[in-house]
Amino acid sequence: MQGAENGQFPSTQWTLISRLHSRDEEVSRRALDELCEQYHYPLYCYIRRRGLDHHDAQDVLHDFLAKLIRLEAFKSADEDKGRLRGFLSTALSRYVATWHASNKHHAKDISIDEEMDLAAAEQRFQRERFSDEETPERLFERKWAHELIRHVLRRLKRDYVSRGKEPLFDALRPVLLDGGSLRGHDHETMAAGLGMKPGALRVALSRLLDDFRDMLRAEVAQTVENEEEIDDEISRLMQAFSRK
Template sequence: MVSLMADFESADKASLFVTTRWSVVLAARDGEGRYATVAMETLCKTYWRALYVYARRHGLPPPDAEDVTQAFFERLLEKDYLKSVQPERGPFRAFLQMAFKRFLAKEHEHATALRRGGNAKHLGLDFLEAEAVFTADSPQLAADEVFEAHWAMTTLQAAMTALRAEFRDAGKEQDFDILKTTLSASGDGSSYEKMGVELGLSDGATRIAVHRLRKRFRELFRAEVAQTVASHEDLNEEIRHLVAVLARG
């Protein structure tokens, strides 16, 4: 995937910031935004695994990491945590990471007791799957590195899932399975020729299909990142950061 990252900043910017999730949440910081809770919950459901693996790498055993992750979201969704967002705003990633760090340092024992008492807002999180992902991580990675790696991969996978869905809706999911390898490798002449045979396309038509796939993937990745920032300026900076994180892997 990393071979395509340099092109993300050139993807189309149109309509990315009409109503993004993080923009809605920030707009509700000092008011009663009608859709803020839904927007925040959607972001949390997407990126919660990065917090769980952070808690695990921080030294918490699986049951405690589960409890503190659930309890944190209860506090985030129901209390006044948005007041801690600074005027410069910044990406949702940075806010969530800092808020969770503070939560672990100061409040997780009390919050865990609340969670076990049955008062938490449950988000239906698959902790078994998250634990399997955590055990596959390199033990040399620090907690912050684990968090950022999972955040970046979650964003990447969301774009891939959206792209697959578009192909599936068009009745071309098998084409996607053939073409998707070009998202992580440049491909040589023989690979294009092989793909063309599988797709029933000429070499030229195959290259056009690959170009369109890559272009659409960049657009979807950019749109996914846009949901976690509040401006075009933040978007390019966040993309550069995630590219650097992915490159480390």
């Protein structure tokens, strides 16, 4: 497979779902590490919103991720064909529902790094503002969207830094997050600060938006069953992202 020699698995050929199902243990483990790193916080939010305190949520998430590491949860994935977001939400919901009270006080072998990650997640969770009507499922969807956008923005910034365009990215990032329009922004001052003409700034913004859309589509493509679902999934996630 092209690109496999350097350990990279092109998203155009291998989606995250297919890599999780791979018979190659190294491929599936890398995909799982990617999933856990990117979506750890939405999973934690879901559990906490189900009414569990931090310590119980820590135990549940540890056990659930351990189940994922053994790939047991994906044995039933074919029964829930579609989007990875939906599959994980359903799998976690089932896991929480069957989590026995006797498990609450069993000591867990949790690594120091994992404890630090969960402590950071709890601190972040405590800063959140939730509406009374926000269900665990809607919160999970919203945080999934937030983490996806954060991930795409980090990738996009690295790309612009590598091309020596970090100041341009930093200046246009608020515009991107504000819907991609310069309306309401002092674009003339912005352009002057970058040593550009307003027209050139508009062209640069258009290219940034194209780059963002391309990266977003590539990321979403890894979490859906087929290409036809990409646009609908992006629409759903953008709606979730815009929720306060």
